[in-house]
Amino acid sequence: MNDSCCPICQNLISIHEIERHVNNHFEDDEFSKDMELAQQIALAPPSPPQFDRSFWSNLNPQTVCEGVPESSTSRDQRNNSSSSKDKRKDIDEQICCIFNLQSRETFYKVEGGLVNLLKKCLENENSTSLLSGYVDHFQSIRSEDMGWGCGWRNIQMVSSHLLKERPEARGVLFGGSGYVPDIGSLQRWLEVAWQRGFDTVGSKYFEGKIYGSSKWIGTTECAAVLCSFGLRARIVDFDSKGVKNGVGRACGPMDKFVVRREIDIKEDLAKFGEGSAQNRKGYQALIDWVWDYFSKYEPKESRQRRVLVTNKMPLYFQHQGHSRTIIGIQVKHEKNGRKQYNLLVLDPGHMTEALERSLKENFGWQKFLKRGLHTLRKPQYQLCYVDPGIANVEEIEQLKNLSSVRIEC
Structure with a gap:
């Protein structure tokens, strides 16, 4: 169709x-x-900064402090230094402006926690499930972002987890504000990331401007925002089209220009869960990767339980025309020995209140959250996640050039 x-x-x-x-x-x-x-x-003049600017100095080692005596350099070097200093000062002023003007995103808070409600429902099923830790659901709003805002909503979802579960991320995300900002503020943070040199190719595609627009975004924009705060955002590309290595446009107006590094399927896919090459048809490789991702965690409870809440963050899940957030995966062992997998996915297009009601009543929640292998019909999918810790100075420079691991399916 x-x-x-x-x-x-x-x-x-x-x-x-x-x-x-x-x-x-x-x-x-x-x-x-x-x-x-x-x-x-x-764009109004910024108020005096109310946050610790030292964290920005750590992310940008070229920051020059006021009042430091200038060393003996050539005139050209001084001019270049002055121009660079003016640019950094302009970026610093924008950061102060965003921090002071950004607003907390208002959303429907699920009583009891969404993951906890889902866990109770899954425990009634004859299956094994792995879930991410805490996450809030951010729905698209008809009068604000319906039809184009899914990418921003998914950034909000993964950020809600990082702020709750990772202290190091809470200290740097969004200026250390401790909350998830609205879409307008996220757009401004992305513009600052571009100005600081993150994802320069993507920046050129949008001409460096996205604030106030309804342009669609995707995995690469999510990674650029998170990397700009020193977080180790990673992209994984699942491709069924047999596209060769090189620079390519992923799909639609989002997920553009990701430098792909092909991996040896025979050697490395062995790490992505069980299953043979025969049953890796379609996107079984994606399912196996997600299962392996949630399986590798620091155990907080017995692995014999039917439902395990891990310390893994949710996955930003992109395909052509839409993006969602994977918060877990379920496997059922059938009588014929086969395994039936379901991704557990939050969709910004669903109403949070309706999702909460279905989970509390343990009725109808499957249509909101479960997505089986047969539903993966797009030619390409991308995932974005964040490794623990904060990148050092050298690593931050490397993170500016976004790259992905590509897996042919």
């Missing part, structure tokens, strides 16, 4: 035209005026 339903007007639109069609819903005069006003507010 080559048509897709528009989430705004419900009309069937060609899949090749769906992005332009959806974006047109948001380009009326009133929306444009609101965006212009928001930009004027965000």
Whole structure:
């Protein structure tokens, strides 16, 4: 089927035209005026900084402190240094501005915790499940970001986990604010990441500007934002099209220009779970990778339990036209000896309140969360996750050039 339903007007639109069609819903005069006003507010002169600037100095080793005597250099070197210093000062001012003006994202808080509710439901099933730690669900809102905001919502979801479960991430994310910002603030953080040299190719694609727009984003933009705070964001690419190594455009307007490093399937896929080469048809390799990812954790409870909550963060899950967040995986052992896997996925397009109700009643939650192997029909999928710890100075420079591990399926 080559048509897709528009989430705004419900009309069937060609899949090749769906992005332009959806974006047109948001380009009326009133929306444009609101965006212009928001930009004027965000570009207002910054108030005195209220956060520890030392963490930015650690992320940017070239920062020059005021009042340090200049060494004896040539005129050209002094001019270059002055220009670089002015640029850093401009970026610092923008960071102060974002920190002081950013707003906490408002969302529907699930009573009892979403993962805990899901765990109770899974315990009633004859299966083994691995779950991420804490995560909040951020839904798209019709009047704000319906049709284009899924990428930002997934950044919010993975950030809610990092802020709750990883103290080192909480200290640096979003200026150390300790909360998940709204989409407008995330857009400004991405612009600053681009200015600081993260994902320069992606920055050129967007011409360095995304604040106030309804442009779709994906895995690479998620990685750029997180890496700019010194977090070790990684991208994994699952490709069924047989695309060779090199620089390529992944899908649609998102996930562009990722330098791919092909791995030896025979050697390295052995690490991605059980299963033979025969049953790796389709996206079994993706399923195996996700199972292996959640399996490798520091055990906090007996592995004999049916449902295990791990210390692994959720996965940003991208495919053409949409992105979601994987918060776990389930396997059922069938009588014929085969294994039936289900990804456990949070979709920004679902209403949080309806999801909470279905989990509390233990009825109908499967349609919200379970996605089997047969549902993976897109030509390409990408995952983004964050390794523990904060990158050092040298590693931060390496993180500026986004790369991915590509797995042919």
